[in-house]
Amino acid sequence: MSWKGNNQKLHTKFEDDVPKNEVLNTPEYNDEVTSTEVNKSKKRKRKKKTSNDLEAKDQENQTNISKDVNIEISNGNDLTVESPNSKQVKSIDQEDRKIHKLPKVNNKKPKISTKLKTNGNGKPKTVNFFSDDEEEQRDGRGIELSKESRILKSKQLLKIRETLPIYKSKDEIISKLQKERVTILIGETGSGKSTQIPQFLLPLNKKSIAVTQPRRVAAINLATRVAEEAGSALGDKVGYSVRFDNKTTHHTKLKYLTDGMLLRELMVQSSLPEYSTIIIDEAHERTVLTDLLMGFLKELLTKRNDLKLIIMSATLDAEKFSKFYNDAQILYVEGKMYNVDRLYLGEPVEDIVDASIKSIVQVNNGELEGDILVFLPGQEEIDKCVGLLERIAPGLPREAPLIVPLPLYAALPPVEQAKVFLPLKARRRKVILATNIAETSITVPGVRYVIDSGLRKVKVWRHQLGLSTLLTAPVSKASSTQRAGRAGREREGKAFRLYTEDDYGKLPNQTEPEISRSNVTSPVLMLKRAGIDDILNWSWLEHPGQESLLSSLTQLYQIKALDDQGKITKLGLQMAILPLEPQLSAILLNAYETGCLTQVVDIVSCLSVDNLVMNPQSESRDEVNEKRLSLCILGSKYGDLLMLKELLDFYIQFDNSRERQQWCKELSLSFRGFKNVLRVRNQIRQYMIMLTKDQHLFDEDEEIGNKPMDISSVLKAFLIGFVSNTAIGMPDRSYRTTASGQLISVHPSSMIFGKKADAIMYTDYVYTTKGYARNVSVIDLSMLQEAGSHLLASKTKV
DNA sequence: GAGCACTGC
Numbered sequence: 001m002s003w004k005g006n007n008q009k010l011h012t013k014f015e016d017d018v019p020k021n022e023v024l025n026t027p028e029y030n031d032e033v034t035s036t037e038v039n040k041s042k043k044r045k046r047k048k049k050t051s052n053d054l055e056a057k058d059q060e061n062q063t064n065i066s067k068d069v070n071i072e073i074s075n076g077n078d079l080t081v082e083s084p085n086s087k088q089v090k091s092i093d094q095e096d097r098k099i100h101k102l103p104k105v106n107n108k109k110p111k112i113s114t115k116l117k118t119n120g121n122g123k124p125k126t127v128n129f130f131s132d133d134e135e136e137q138r139d140g141r142g143i144e145l146s147k148e149s150r151i152l153k154s155k156q157l158l159k160i161r162e163t164l165p166i167y168k169s170k171d172e173i174i175s176k177l178q179k180e181r182v183t184i185l186i187g188e189t190g191s192g193k194s195t196q197i198p199q200f201l202l203p204l205n206k207k208s209i210a211v212t213q214p215r216r217v218a219a220i221n222l223a224t225r226v227a228e229e230a231g232s233a234l235g236d237k238v239g240y241s242v243r244f245d246n247k248t249t250h251h252t253k254l255k256y257l258t259d260g261m262l263l264r265e266l267m268v269q270s271s272l273p274e275y276s277t278i279i280i281d282e283a284h285e286r287t288v289l290t291d292l293l294m295g296f297l298k299e300l301l302t303k304r305n306d307l308k309l310i311i312m313s314a315t316l317d318a319e320k321f322s323k324f325y326n327d328a329q330i331l332y333v334e335g336k337m338y339n340v341d342r343l344y345l346g347e348p349v350e351d352i353v354d355a356s357i358k359s360i361v362q363v364n365n366g367e368l369e370g371d372i373l374v375f376l377p378g379q380e381e382i383d384k385c386v387g388l389l390e391r392i393a394p395g396l397p398r399e400a401p402l403i404v405p406l407p408l409y410a411a412l413p414p415v416e417q418a419k420v421f422l423p424l425k426a427r428r429r430k431v432i433l434a435t436n437i438a439e440t441s442i443t444v445p446g447v448r449y450v451i452d453s454g455l456r457k458v459k460v461w462r463h464q465l466g467l468s469t470l471l472t473a474p475v476s477k478a479s480s481t482q483r484a485g486r487a488g489r490e491r492e493g494k495a496f497r498l499y500t501e502d503d504y505g506k507l508p509n510q511t512e513p514e515i516s517r518s519n520v521t522s523p524v525l526m527l528k529r530a531g532i533d534d535i536l537n538w539s540w541l542e543h544p545g546q547e548s549l550l551s552s553l554t555q556l557y558q559i560k561a562l563d564d565q566g567k568i569t570k571l572g573l574q575m576a577i578l579p580l581e582p583q584l585s586a587i588l589l590n591a592y593e594t595g596c597l598t599q600v601v602d603i604v605s606c607l608s609v610d611n612l613v614m615n616p617q618s619e620s621r622d623e624v625n626e627k628r629l630s631l632c633i634l635g636s637k638y639g640d641l642l643m644l645k646e647l648l649d650f651y652i653q654f655d656n657s658r659e660r661q662q663w664c665k666e667l668s669l670s671f672r673g674f675k676n677v678l679r680v681r682n683q684i685r686q687y688m689i690m691l692t693k694d695q696h697l698f699d700e701d702e703e704i705g706n707k708p709m710d711i712s713s714v715l716k717a718f719l720i721g722f723v724s725n726t727a728i729g730m731p732d733r734s735y736r737t738t739a740s741g742q743l744i745s746v747h748p749s750s751m752i753f754g755k756k757a758d759a760i761m762y763t764d765y766v767y768t769t770k771g772y773a774r775n776v777s778v779i780d781l782s783m784l785q786e787a788g789s790h791l792l793a794s795k796t797k798v
Numbered sequence: 799g800a801g802c803a804c805t806g807c
Contacts (some may be wrong), residue, residue: 016805124804214805243807261804289806378803410804457803472800514805522807579807608807615801683807766802774802 015409111521112642116249123496130220145233153394154231161229164192166333173331174200181301182328188335189485193312194281196224202230207276208252212259214287215441216242223247223256236755243579244679259289263526266296267576270530277308283321284313285294285440285480286513286542292523295539296530298325315478315512324541338488344501352376352453353384357497359451360389360431360641363496369450370493373438373485377455377472382433389431392692401429407432408442411611414672418670422445437480442513443489450482450495451489454503461519463551466724466739468519469764476511480504513542518545522551523583525561528568529576538762559586559721574691577682580608589690591717597688598698599645600708600717605681606644607763612673613647615749624668631667632751638711639752639777641718645709648677717759724782726761727773735760735773738788759784 145153161167166187177183177197187193198211213219223240232238239248241257248255257281265272272278272763278297283290297309311328312323318330349355356374363372376382389405396403406420420432421444432444436456456475461468475483480497487493497504515523522542524535532538535549557560561572561582568576575585583606591600608610616624628643629636631650636641647667651674654660664671719726727735727744733756735744744765746753750773752760758781762773 015803216806264807285805287805378801380801409802411802439804441804459803472803610800610805745800753799768802769800774799 002107003007003614011634013726023523026609035127048208057207064147067593093495112271135563150228150233151231153228157229161192161196163494164196165336166192166196169333170196170200174204174332174398176329176331177201177310177493178204178306178510180329182325183311184318184325184328184330185310186316186330187312187314187333189314189337189489190334191335193333194222194251194416195229197310197312198279199226199230201277205253205276209254209277209279210262210272210275211254211279212261212293213256213263214282214285214288214290216245216258216623218257218282219256220245225257226254227626259287259293262293262623263289263296265578266293267526267529271300271304272307272690277310279310279312281312282314283311284315284510286511286515286585288515288518288520289524291513291515291541294321294324294541295550298539301325312470315481317427317478317537317773320541324539336453337485337493340484340488340489340492340663341494342497343483343494344497344504345499348503349498351496352455353388356381356385356433356453357388360385360403361392361396363449363494364403364429364431365397366447369401369429370491371444372449373430373444373447373486374451374453375438375456376433376435376453378435379407379409379411380410380456381453381490385433401427401433404428405431405433408432408438410437411614413614413670417442430567437785438486439479442456444486445490445689447486447489448491450461450484450492450493452483452495452497454480454497454499454507456632458517459515461548463519463548464743467767469767472502474507476508477504478510480507514730515542515544518544518553520548521555522712524549525556525568525572526554527584528556528562533566555724556582558724559583560691561586577691578635578687580604584608587717588684588720589691589719591714592688593652594693594713594717596713596717598600600682600713601688602683603645603646603714605677605684606648607641609670609673609676612670612677613644613749614668614670616668620668629751635710635751637778638715640750640775641763641777642711642750645714648674689732713781715761715777716783718763718777719783722761722763722793723784723787725763725765726759726779728781729756729758729760737765742771744771745777749778750774752776752778 001045009620011685012478018114046771057398061536080469159192166173177200185193185197194211198209201209211222213222217240219240223238227234227238229489230238234240235247235249236251236354237372238254239252240246241248241255241261243258243261262272264277266421280290280297283294294311297760301307303310308490309325311325318332322328322330329404345355348654353376356376360372360374363540374385376385386405386407389403393403393405404424420430420442424430430446432438434442434444434446440442452475454475455472456479457470458473459468459470484495484497487495527535527538529681535553536546551560556572557564557566559575559582560569560577561798563569571586571589578585578588584607588597591597615621632643632646647669649662650663660674661671663669664674687696689695724739726739735746737744745757746760752775754776755798756780759776761771761784763775764773766774791793
């Protein structure tokens with residue numbers, strides 16, 4: 001690879017037939033070529049080695065991998081835990097906006113050694129790794145501790161907590177937080193802000209404290225950790241609340257919850273009377289839900305004088321948050337990250353897969369021990385790299401460690417994902433090829449080198465066309481800093497950026513907030529439910545744009561969630577309560593009226609679970625497709641929605657989970673996905689019983705079992721929500737959308753791919769190489785006309 | 799005849 005300041009050039013693309021020496025160059029990274037960032041960070045005092053995993057990890061959203069994977073850790077594998085060096089806390093004062101240094105605290109570091117537990121017989125204990133099944137996760141944590149041992153544990157943990165940088169400035173932080181109603185708290189990774197700040201405030205709050213997280217696993221892990229620190233049983237003083245799992249009681253004073261859950265609480269009681277302090281964590285991620293929360297809370301602050309708000313963020317975008325809350329004070333807390341050298345290419349590359357491979361080989365040949373994490377935009381690039389690496393690895397020089405390539409992306413089966421956590425034999429080096437999932441959601445231990453393509457995939461909603469596109473786009477500076485930081489979690493590391501320093505300079509500072517490129521139909525319905533009439537002038541942290549809002553209002557009017565005055569209807573209120581997209585809620589409510597609710601709940605539940613029907617491996621693709629077609633008689637005739645219903649029926653019929661698992665494997669379906677489908681189904685049923693006040697709503701169907709279903713009613717119900725997602729068949733087997741006349745193709749993964757139909761309805765329309773309809777059903781023209789009359793009528797009114 | 803980043807209720 002040719003890096004800046006290095007005359008070596010890329011001559012050929014890396015291919016199988018390229019002579020090995022072409023790629024086996026000795027490393028040519030030029031350490032002198034560093035960014036201003038690096039120079040700056042080099043000037044900072046080098047930090048001493050710390051590997052206090054417990055404290056560092058509770059700041060990160062450790063992810064669920066599989067509960068199925070048992071990982072054995074060999075005996076005698078001691079973890080040496082050292083506390084961080086003395087740290088400073090800087091604060092930006094509200095009046096002069098200058099950075100003040102808080103007093104430095106000298107801190108002698110106690111050395112704590114933690115031995116991994118054994119089973120008493122000297123054999124290593126089997127450690128269960130991250131499960132996202134909370135039931136089993138709790139089991140994995142062992143027996144409930146007695147009150148005495150909880151207090152003892154809490155005292156032990158206090159020693160570690162006291163070494164955290166944030167602990168040193170406890171009093172000062174508390175007094176600053178007490179003075180103001182809103183605080184923006186910037187804390188670097190590992191500062192301990194998510195675990196410590198809420199505990200500092202606990203004695204000062206009359207009511208409860210809520211801490212929101214973008215991901216459920218983060219909420220659960222933080223609550224578990226903080227409960228231990230506080231000597232509380234989980235769910236007692238400290239608890240959590242996420243979908244399908246609530247570990248709180250009326251005693252709970254500190255509650256970690258997903259931001260979706262807090263929004264749901266807002267929908268029920270707009271003043272959130274339970275809480276006296278609300279902390280929004282990970283605000284820099286700017287998810288749609290966090291953005292919405294921040295808007296709602298801004299309005300709530302004017303109504304509730306006793307409410308305090310803390311916005312926690314990892315990057316320096318504090319100004320925007322501060323301005324939004326009328327120049328709120330900003331506090332800055334330093335974390336404990338190691339220095340990461342950043343190296344750039346001298347010239348831009350065209351082929352990112354080729355460049356990645358070459359860099360991996362170079363790093364492997366020339367750098368000290370430590371794993372390599374490669375950020376690539378998507379599955380396609382990752383699979384290519386893995387394939388190439390597997391071929392060349394055995395032929396690489398013996399002096400260098402053997403490369404073990406490991407893919408990591410969300411659609412990968414959990415067992416495969418978990419492999420990145422497995423320890424390797426000596427003289428081997430993990431090369432983890434990951435999407436953005438490794439940027440925030442999954443923290444891989446042992447990484448010392450990051451190779452960053454500077455690219456990611458991003459879904460962009462085009463409200464004019466009613467379709468989403470999936471684009472490969474450059475990341476932001478904040479994102480590339482975050483990626484580089486993955487190399488500095490345990491010791492000093494290096495980040496190799498597969499772009500020039502010039503190109504880095506051209507990147508946007510922050511990632512564009514999700515809300516400005518998303519379909520906002522659901523957020524708009526939430527606002528309407530909260531009684532906000534003037535959607536266009538609401539306190540948006542980021543305004544989604546007038547056109548996007550108007551298109552959402554039209555959508556909501558079409559599904560009868562809003563009346564022609566733009567007021568929320570009785571139906572709309574019910575839709576806002578259901579934990580689904582408004583379109584799917586509308587479909588359910590219609591199905592209730594027409595008597596096919598049970599079937600529609602089943603299908604909607606399947607639609608709510610990602611990666612349920614997986615893409616079979618290419619070698620078994622035809623076989624699996626054949627099996628699915630012959631098994632799903634209705635699906636092969638009417639399309640994917642009915643296939644889902646048939647698959648779920650089959651799944652339920654099996655007696656035990658072993659059979660279910662086997663069956664899923666044969667048809668390339670997600671076993672875990674189906675378990676989730678059943679949870680979603682149960683939840684939706686409960687909601688429907690609540691809305692209809694009919695306790696016996698689903699009783700009859702349970703008794704009769706599989707009564708023949710009225711296919712026409714089911715499809716008609718779906719047309720209520722997806723009438724604008726329809727297309728008419730043309731003589732040449734293509735389809736044109738009814739909404740805009742665009743050419744659209746049935747996605748080859750669909751049951752009705754290659755079949756001829758008069759008209760189709762689809763739940764997704766994604767533009768990749770061309771416009772594809774996914775989750776496709778065959779419908780009658782007469783059905784479409786019937787449903788379309790409502791659409792036409794609505795168009796003349798709006 | 800294609801291949802989709804990541805979350806949440």
